[in-house]
Amino acid sequence: MSVLATPSVENTRSRLVVDLDAIARNFQTLQKLTPTAETGAVVKANAYGLGAGPVARRLMKEGARTFFVATVEEGVEVREALADPTPDIWVFSGYRAKDRPLYVKHRLGAVLNQPGETAQFRAAPAGPCAVHIDTGMSRLGYGAGDISGLLNALQNLDVSLVMSHLACSEESASTNNLRQLERFTALTNALPETRLSLANTGGVLLGERYQFDVTRPGIGLYGATADLSADNPFEPVVTLEAPILQLREIDAGDTVGYGATYVAHSPRLVATVGAGYADGLPRALSGAGCARIAGLRAPVLGRVSMDLTTLDVTGLEHEISQGAVPEFLGPDLYQAAALDNTLPYETLTGLGARAERIYKGTP
Incomplete structure (x- = not known):
């Protein structure tokens, strides 16, 4: 076993x-799939971990005019990032009267999920509202038995969306659809x-009957669908780059990582990279996935640990010497x-906050 000179990091x-x-091209794909509906954009959870501000600004440039978030705080963040009062921003989690100043100041739309929220909104209206009705998810929303009271x-309320x-x-x-x-x-x-x-x-991909007036795509914007077995019409959006911190040659019989779960069957070149x-x-x-170096697969050896991951880079010496990173x-x-x-x-x-966010393209 020997440590080699590692490329300067x-x-x-x-x-x-x-x-x-x-992301912009995925938005365009979704628009083509819904020619008679407006394509909204779900940017909750910090745009699925990718950065709500840059993502929302770019989507607005592409024509998005309706955004969806989970909480009032997320709505404030998106409105401030857009610096434009005109797009609609709807808050899924429901209305609380104590948040009325934020709804008014940042022109957020309240999604009313139950009678108590609607009563609070009637007593202290904060602009337009949306109504969520439950049709089979049994999470949030008015049930069928609540419709007459609704x-x-x-x-006399300004209901903009159901x-x-x-x-x-x-x-x-699924027959549930x-x-x-x-x-x-x-x-x-x-x-x-x-x-x-x-x-x-997923509803967009089910076809026009499900699309109605406004769609709410999230994962499609970020390059995927929920069905791992289906054809994916969307482009990959995110990669995690990890610098090579050390290169070493190991011999047959040497082990790698916690628990010594990998045992080399022949001499290998191992790269330890700074991500876990x-x-x-x-x-x-661990022992099953891979990274890519200049588009070539580098299998993960042993266990992924908190801060480090080890890769088999045997045969990739040229790509590494040319500056390619996993x-x-x-x-x-x-x-x-x-x-x-x-x-x-x-x-x-689940992508950690530790990784530096780098954006390709204009926010």
Whole structure:
């Protein structure tokens, strides 16, 4: 075993590279898929971990005029980033009277999920509102039995949007989708005439019947779908770059990483890179995933640790000497999610704050 001269590393910090041009093209793809509906943009959870400010600004340049966030605080952040009072920003989590100053000052739209919120909003209106009705998710929203009371409560309120959320949109063959569509159509027939919204990214891909007036794509903007087995019409958006901190040659029989889970079957060249699960790399990549160096696969050896990951870079000496750096996720986002027995949503939102955010393209 011997340590080799390692390429000079000026910055030992991992870098999360977000391709804003790819996000813009994904937005355009979603628009083409919904020719009769407005394409909104879900930028909650810091735009799925990629940076709500830069992402929202670029999407506004591409024509997005309706944004969705989870909390009032996220809405304030997006409004300040846009520095424009005209786009609509809807807050999913519901209305609380104590937040009225923020709704008014930053022109946020309240999504009313239950009678108590609607009563608070009537007592202290804060501009336009949206109504969420539950059609089968059983999380937030008015139930079917609440609709008659809702009609009375909404009198004289400026209702701009009525929405619901699909539970199984990633499963195109699920009968739950059609059941929810039928419920949504029946319930909204009883509500004041206004714009309707049902489709997330999966809903968009289900077809025009589910798209109504406004769609709410999130994961599609960021390069993925919830169905890991289906064709993906969206471009990869994010890569995690990890600098090589050390190169070493190991011999047959040498072990790598915690637990000595990898035993070399022949001499190998190992790169230790400066990123681990604290940077958002799933530990499930241990001994199973890969990075890419100049587009070539570099398998993960042993366990992903908190700050470091080891790669088999045997045969990649030329690419490394030319300055190529290991990249995770990107076209391997689906593989990372599948190995972790989760979805791209969780992989993206789990990307640590430690990685420096780098944006390609104009915010």
